[in-house]
Amino acid sequence: xxxxxxxxxxxxxEKGKYVELRCDPISGHTALYWYRQSLGQGPEFLIYFQGTxxxxxxxxxxxxxxxxxxxxSVSTLKIQRTERGDSAVYLCASSLDPxxxxxxxxxxxxxxx
Amino acid sequence: xxxxxxxxxxxxxxxxxxxxxxxxxxxxVPPYLFWYVQYPNQGLQLLLKYTSAATLVKGINGFEAEFKxxxxxxxxxxxxxxxxxxAEYFCAVRGKAAGNKLTFGGGTRVLVKP
Numbered sequence: 001x002x003x004x005x006x007x008x009x010x011x012x013x014e015k016g017k018y019v020e021l022r023c024d025p026i027s028g029h030t031a032l033y034w035y036r037q038s039l040g041q042g043p044e045f046l047i048y049f050q051g052t053x054x055x056x057x058x059x060x061x062x063x064x065x066x067x068x069x070x071x072x073s074v075s076t077l078k079i080q081r082t083e084r085g086d087s088a089v090y091l092c093a094s095s096l097d098p099x100x101x102x103x104x105x106x107x108x109x110x111x112x113x
Numbered sequence: 114x115x116x117x118x119x120x121x122x123x124x125x126x127x128x129x130x131x132x133x134x135x136x137x138x139x140x141x142v143p144p145y146l147f148w149y150v151q152y153p154n155q156g157l158q159l160l161l162k163y164t165s166a167a168t169l170v171k172g173i174n175g176f177e178a179e180f181k182x183x184x185x186x187x188x189x190x191x192x193x194x195x196x197x198x199x200a201e202y203f204c205a206v207r208g209k210a211a212g213n214k215l216t217f218g219g220g221t222r223v224l225v226k227p
Contacts, residue, residue, distance in 0.1 A: 004156070031213060033213065033214070033215075035215075035217075040122075040219075040220075041219055041220070042117075042119075042203050042205075042217030042218050042219050042220050043157070043203070043215070043217045044217070045214050045215065045216070048213070048214055056214060059214075091156065091157065093157075095213055098213045099213065100213075101159060101162070102213055102215070103159075104149075104156040104157040104158075105156050106154070106155055106156040107156060
């Protein structure tokens with residue numbers, strides 16, 4: 001596709017469950033970012049990948065959150081033992097390299113009930 | 114550490130009136146600055162960016178922003194609001210080190226009245 005694709009667009013899960021959120025970046029983009037946007041707030045940085053490696057994971061809130069990008073393309077954000085406070089829109093973005101414009105996907109709205 | 118403050122979480126303007134959205138940043142070195150727009154149920158779209166070239170930056174949809182180092186500001190303006198401008202707008206800052214990590218403000222929701 002032409003843009004960043006995120007699946008699913010919506011996810012409802014029960015407290016304590018495990019969830020995976022997927023991001024397909026623009027083809028050829030080496031840099032990939034995850035952000036979290038809580039209701040009424042601006043996006044907050046979670047993690048940045050350059051290629052397959054996490055170059056900066058300083059935004060991950062705790063060890064329940066983990067992300068991978070095994071082949072340097074698709075990335076998965078994994079959340080264990082979900083809590084109601086994890087409810088938010090999770091945004092993925094990619095850029096050709098770390099110094100160029102980042103393009104955002106439409107996000108995955110996660111609701112923990 | 115970098116931070117961004119957007120004054121006013123909601124702004125209401127009449128169609129045809131000036132749109133002014135305020136953004137102030139805090140950064141130890143002159144940063145890169147961005148304005149993004151988010152329409153309902155859509156991702157963030159880049160409106161314009163400042164990367165240390167001209168201080169007056171023109172973007173898409175008739176928007177422009179002026180970088181004022183002395184005021185640490187990067188306010189967004191549009192001379193004449195259109196109904197289609199109703200959306201949420203985010204100011205963001207990024208340091209010049211590689212990594213493209215953006216720090217966003219809290220956003221300003223714009224309502225356009227007919």
